Amino acid sequence: MAFKHITSRDNPVYKHLRKLADNARERKKEKVTLLEGVHLIEAYVQTQGEPQLLIIPEGKSSLEATDLLQQLADVDTMMLPTLMFADLAPVASSSGIMALVPVPELPLPQAVDFALLIEDIQDPGNLGSMLRTAAAAGVQVAYLTKGCTDAWSPKALRGGQGAQLILPVVENVEAEALVKNFPGKTLALAMQGESLYEQPLSEPVLFVVGNEGAGISPALQSAVKACVTIPMAHQGVLALESLNAAAATAIALFECQRQRLSA
Amino acid sequence: MAFKHITSRDNPVYKHLRKLADNARERKKEKVTLLEGVHLIEAYVQTQGEPQLLIIPEGKSSLEATDLLQQLADVDTMMLPTLMFADLAPVASSSGIMALVPVPELPLPQAVDFALLIEDIQDPGNLGSMLRTAAAAGVQVAYLTKGCTDAWSPKALRGGQGAQLILPVVENVEAEALVKNFPGKTLALAMQGESLYEQPLSEPVLFVVGNEGAGISPALQSAVKACVTIPMAHQGVLALESLNAAAATAIALFECQRQRLSA
Structure with a gap:
C-alpha cells in the first residue's frame, strides 16, 4: 500500500476528491463515491470488498478508525490536514475516516413482490x-x-x-x-x-x-x-x-x- | 401597532432576540421562544393567540407572509436587514417571517392512556x-x-x-x-x-x-x-x-x- 500525506489544496488528487464530494455528475461519470465513517466503510467491506482509497485527518484517530486502518492495511491511504478533511466530509462531526469506493451495482430481483x-x-x-x-x-x-x-x-x-x-x-x-x-x-x-x-x-x-x-x-x-x-x-x-x-x-x-x- | 426598522446589530432588542434564538436557558427564563415560517405562526395564532412581535427581513415578502402580516396588523413588527434576519432563523432557507411568542402551557390530560x-x-x-x-x-x-x-x-x-x-x-x-x-x-x-x-x-x-x-x-x-x-x-x-x-x-x-x- 501507499501512504501519502497531502497538505496542499492544489494537489490534483485532493481537487478530484473535492469534486466527487460535491458533484453528482462527477460521481455518476466515474461510478465512484465517498463513504464517511467506520460503520459505512465496514459495511462496504463486508458486502462489496476493499475501498480504492482511505482518507484520514492528521492527529489522533479513534480506536475504531485505527482498527479499520489495520484491517485494510493494503489499501492506499491519504492523510489530510483537519480542515481539508472536513471539507470532504458530509457532516461537521466526522468520525475521522472516509473511503473512495466504486458504486456497487446490485442485482435486481427476478420477481418483485x-x-x-x-x-x-x-x-x-x-x-x-x-x-x-x-x-x-x-x-x-x-x-x-x-x-x-x-x-x-x-x-x-x-x-x-x-x-x-x-x-x-x-x-x-x-x-x-x-x-x-x-x-x-x-x-x-x-x-x-x-x-x-x-x-x-x-x-x-x-x-x-x-x-x-x-x-x-x-x-x-x-x-x-x-x-x-x-x-x-x-x-x-x-x-x-x-x-x-x-x-x-x-x-x-x-x-x-x-x-x-x-x- | 408599532413598526420598527432596525439595522444595527448593537440594538438591544435585536441582541435580546439573538440570545433567545441561541440559548435554551434564556428562553426558559423568559418563557418565550421564536417561531419561524408562516405555517408555524398561523398554527400559533389558531391555537394560542397573537404573537408578541413579528420579525421580517428587508425586501419583498412572500404572498403568504404578506397575508399573515395583514391579518396580524395590530402586532408590533420589526424589519431587519437580510443577514441579521438570517442569523435569527433556524434554517438557511427561511420563509421570510418569524414571531416572538410566549411558550404555551398546555393542560395535562386527567387520565393518560x-x-x-x-x-x-x-x-x-x-x-x-x-x-x-x-x-x-x-x-x-x-x-x-x-x-x-x-x-x-x-x-x-x-x-x-x-x-x-x-x-x-x-x-x-x-x-x-x-x-x-x-x-x-x-x-x-x-x-x-x-x-x-x-x-x-x-x-x-x-x-x-x-x-x-x-x-x-x-x-x-x-x-x-x-x-x-x-x-x-x-x-x-x-x-x-x-x-x-x-x-x-x-x-x-x-x-x-x-x-x-x-x-
Whole structure:
C-alpha cells in the first residue's frame, strides 16, 4: 500500500476528491463515491470488498478508525490536514475516516413482490432515511424518479446507514410506465384515500411516496390502483396533525411487513 | 401597532432576540421562544393567540407572509436587514417571517392512556419529528428526560411543525419514577425484545424511546414491563438493517393507533 500525506489544496488528487464530494455528475461519470465513517466503510467491506482509497485527518484517530486502518492495511491511504478533511466530509462531526469506493451495482430481483417508488425527494438525509427504512422492512428494490437527489451522495449514504449496499436502487425511472407495468397492487401514500389498514398487502405491492410539500404528482395519482392514507388521531380538528414523508413511509412499509409476518 | 426598522446589530432588542434564538436557558427564563415560517405562526395564532412581535427581513415578502402580516396588523413588527434576519432563523432557507411568542402551557390530560417517554434525544430536528409523529398518532402527553434537547427551540419547533402547540410536553422528568408509577403497560423500544406486533395495545400504554446510538439506559430497561422490538426483514443476516429512532417511534405509535382503531 501507499501512504501519502497531502497538505496542499492544489494537489490534483485532493481537487478530484473535492469534486466527487460535491458533484453528482462527477460521481455518476466515474461510478465512484465517498463513504464517511467506520460503520459505512465496514459495511462496504463486508458486502462489496476493499475501498480504492482511505482518507484520514492528521492527529489522533479513534480506536475504531485505527482498527479499520489495520484491517485494510493494503489499501492506499491519504492523510489530510483537519480542515481539508472536513471539507470532504458530509457532516461537521466526522468520525475521522472516509473511503473512495466504486458504486456497487446490485442485482435486481427476478420477481418483485415488495417495492418502493420515491418521487422527487430532494433532501439527501430524507432520501437516505427512507432507503434505510425500506431495507429494514424487506423492500426488494427502490425506484427513484429523476427529481430525486443522488442516492449515492455522501449525505444520502450517511442517512441510509448502509442501506444502499444491500437494497438495489434504480435511479431516473419513468414513474408512470413503471406503475402501469407493475405486476401487482400499486398504492400511493396521500393525505386523502382509503385507510392503509384496510388494504390487504400480501400480494405483490408497490408503494409510491412523494415529497412532503408537493405530494404525489397528479399523473402518478391517476396511474396507481389506489391512494391510501394513514388515519390520524384527530383528523380534521386541527390542520396540525401530519406526518413527515419519512415517518409515513416507515408506517406503510412496516404495515406491509406486519401483515406478511402474521399471514 | 408599532413598526420598527432596525439595522444595527448593537440594538438591544435585536441582541435580546439573538440570545433567545441561541440559548435554551434564556428562553426558559423568559418563557418565550421564536417561531419561524408562516405555517408555524398561523398554527400559533389558531391555537394560542397573537404573537408578541413579528420579525421580517428587508425586501419583498412572500404572498403568504404578506397575508399573515395583514391579518396580524395590530402586532408590533420589526424589519431587519437580510443577514441579521438570517442569523435569527433556524434554517438557511427561511420563509421570510418569524414571531416572538410566549411558550404555551398546555393542560395535562386527567387520565393518560397513550403516552411517550423520550430519553436523551439531543438533535432538535429528530426530537421535533418524534413529537410531530406522536401528535398525529394521538399521544396525549410526551415526557422528556433532562438529557433531551429543548422542545421549544426554533429548530425543534420547525421539526415538530406545530406539534408542540397541541401535544403537552413535560420536560426534565424523572424517568424511572414516571415508568414505575404509570397506571398501565410500559414498553421500551429496543433492538431485542418481544415482537411489537404481539403486544395488545388497547389498555393504557407508555412507550419509551431512546437515542439511536446509546439505546435506552439500563435503568429504564429494567423499570419497564417489557422491551419490544420491531421485527426486521432479514434480521441477523447482515447488521445493516436497522431503523432510526424517529422511524421506529412512528411504527410503534401507529401500531398502537391501528390496534385501537380496529378494536
